[in-house]
Amino acid sequence: MVQMGFYIDVAKCIGCKTCTIACKDKNDLEVGRNFRRVYDFEEGSFPKPSIYHLSISCNHCKDPKCVKNCPTTAIHKRAEDGVVVIDHDKCVGCKYCEWNCPYGAPQFSEELGKMTKCDTCLDLREKGEDPVCVSSCIMRAIEFGPIDELRAKYGTINEVKGMPSASITQPNIVIHM
Amino acid sequence: MHEWALLIFSICVQTAIGGMFMLWLYQRNISKSGDETTFTILKTPLIIIAVLSLIGLGASFWHLGAPSNAFNTIRNIGSSWMSREIVVTGLFIAAACITAGLAILQKKINPILLLVTAIIGFVDIYCMASIYSNSLISGWNSINTFTSFYGTALVLGAVLIASFTVPALRAKNMDDNAKTLLKLSFFTALFGIAIQLLGVALFPAAMTDVNIMAATAATSSLEPYQGTIAIRWVIEVIGIVLLGYMALSPVKKTTITVAFVALIVIGFAEGLSRYVFYVLGS
Ligand code: SF4
Ligand code: SF4
Numbered sequence: 156m157v158q159m160g161f162y163i164d165v166a167k168c169i170g171c172k173t174c175t176i177a178c179k180d181k182n183d184l185e186v187g188r189n190f191r192r193v194y195d196f197e198e199g200s201f202p203k204p205s206i207y208h209l210s211i212s213c214n215h216c217k218d219p220k221c222v223k224n225c226p227t228t229a230i231h232k233r234a235e236d237g238v239v240v241i242d243h244d245k246c247v248g249c250k251y252c253e254w255n256c257p258y259g260a261p262q263f264s265e266e267l268g269k270m271t272k273c274d275t276c277l278d279l280r281e282k283g284e285d286p287v288c289v290s291s292c293i294m295r296a297i298e299f300g301p302i303d304e305l306r307a308k309y310g311t312i313n314e315v316k317g318m319p320s321a322s323i324t325q326p327n328i329v330i331h332m
Numbered sequence: 333m334h335e336w337a338l339l340i341f342s343i344c345v346q347t348a349i350g351g352m353f354m355l356w357l358y359q360r361n362i363s364k365s366g367d368e369t370t371f372t373i374l375k376t377p378l379i380i381i382a383v384l385s386l387i388g389l390g391a392s393f394w395h396l397g398a399p400s401n402a403f404n405t406i407r408n409i410g411s412s413w414m415s416r417e418i419v420v421t422g423l424f425i426a427a428a429c430i431t432a433g434l435a436i437l438q439k440k441i442n443p444i445l446l447l448v449t450a451i452i453g454f455v456d457i458y459c460m461a462s463i464y465s466n467s468l469i470s471g472w473n474s475i476n477t478f479t480s481f482y483g484t485a486l487v488l489g490a491v492l493i494a495s496f497t498v499p500a501l502r503a504k505n506m507d508d509n510a511k512t513l514l515k516l517s518f519f520t521a522l523f524g525i526a527i528q529l530l531g532v533a534l535f536p537a538a539m540t541d542v543n544i545m546a547a548t549a550a551t552s553s554l555e556p557y558q559g560t561i562a563i564r565w566v567i568e569v570i571g572i573v574l575l576g577y578m579a580l581s582p583v584k585k586t587t588i589t590v591a592f593v594a595l596i597v598i599g600f601a602e603g604l605s606r607y608v609f610y611v612l613g614s
Contacts, residue, residue, distance in 0.1 A: 248397020268397030
């Protein structure tokens with residue numbers, strides 16, 4: 156199995172949130188439901204203040220607590236690429252995955268009464284395209300691909316200040332500060 | 333706070349569990365006066381327990397976004413505490429209804445069924461608490477979740493059975509039994525409060541760690557609710573004092589009204605406490 160993952164270049168990201176909007180548009184998400192979110196972190200004080208932005212969706216974790224705790228097995232890891240998806244024929248809408256994801260990835264749909272989340276734009280990928288967050292980013296700050304390749308290229312940092320400990324779920328992301 | 337369904341579910345089922353245990357203790361005292369008397373006295377609380385467990389069942393469905401998929405919830409027993417809890421809760425509700433149903437049919441209370449149902453219930457509370465203590469929500473992943481749930485079962489179970497048994501005992505002029513049983517309820521409730529306080533004492537350690545991005549620590553989520561928490565304890569103490577007065581005062585006749593006031597007061601206090609608990613998750 157090739158585990159897929161995201162590379163996030165915090166040094167390049169200007170916090171414009173185009174990825175969030177492109178994702179909302181592609182997935183038809185109403186106000187409040189965001190598969191990809193950009194968090195702004197402010198640090199330090201004059202004369203050395205700093206601000207950085209972190210774009211995060213689901214990290215298709217190696218040890219996903221959402222999967223472990225879902226009572227229905229609706230949320231599961233795909234055998235072929237390690238992408239974590241939700242089977243709506245099974246999901247009962249109990250929201251337990253929400254309480255078990257360190258990254259706020261599961262997003263409840265009131266309309267469906269079920270949980271929804273980033274599926275790495277499976278339909279676009281089938282056509283050989285990138286997920287829409289990747290192709291829409293004006294700074295080219297997000298990449299998607301086999302996590303081994305991303306790690307070989309960019310290193311293994313998967314946690315920066317402001318994020319929950321990577322040891323909880325072992326997220327498949329590489330971050331560059 | 334938008335977890336009203338879970339609040340109702342957890343309070344109802346936990347009260348039913350504690351009540352079932354109290355019924356078992358009560359019948360040990362009353363059974364000397366014969367099967368028929370025992371049945372007449374314990375029938376009402378037993379039915380109330382069954383009804384409470386069914387209300388809990390209804391509320392648990394209300395919580396689900398897609399109740400039609402409810403049967404899927406037991407697919408992940410191997411790793412999900414929620415699956416386990418759903419199975420054990422189902423068993424408890426079934427056992428409670430069977431115990432009540434059989435009692436009505438046979439006009440006789442079966443002590444073994446009471447005990448077995450109560451034991452299933454205590455296992456169920458462990459599963460319920462594990463759902464929360466295994467989550468990443470600040471404040472839930474603490475021993476306090478266990479002590480709070482078991483405490484609710486004992487306190488509310490004890491006062492529920494007391495208030496619905498005293499009238500029947502009075503009607504049968506069994507005032508001595510009433511006194512003994514009120515004492516039993518009072519000390520059980522005190523024990524329940526004691527373990528809740530123990531949990532509160534150990535709670536602060538779990539209040540500050542945040543495992544979810546952009547979430548708030550329990551310490552700050554609870555900030556605006558300090559008043560509610562204080563009121564809850566004041567009311568709870570009033571309720572316990574009422575129960576204690578009935579149990580320990582030298583007056584032989586116990587007043588039925590006081591028993592029901594104690595029930596309402598303690599029920600309200602436990603509801604407030606559970607409300608604050610669910611504030612953490614929203
Ligand atoms: S980011 Fe959250 S939802 Fe995605 S796999 Fe990890 S734990 Fe599950
Ligand atoms: S909301 Fe759906 S996917 Fe999430 S834990 Fe419940 S059943 Fe599983």
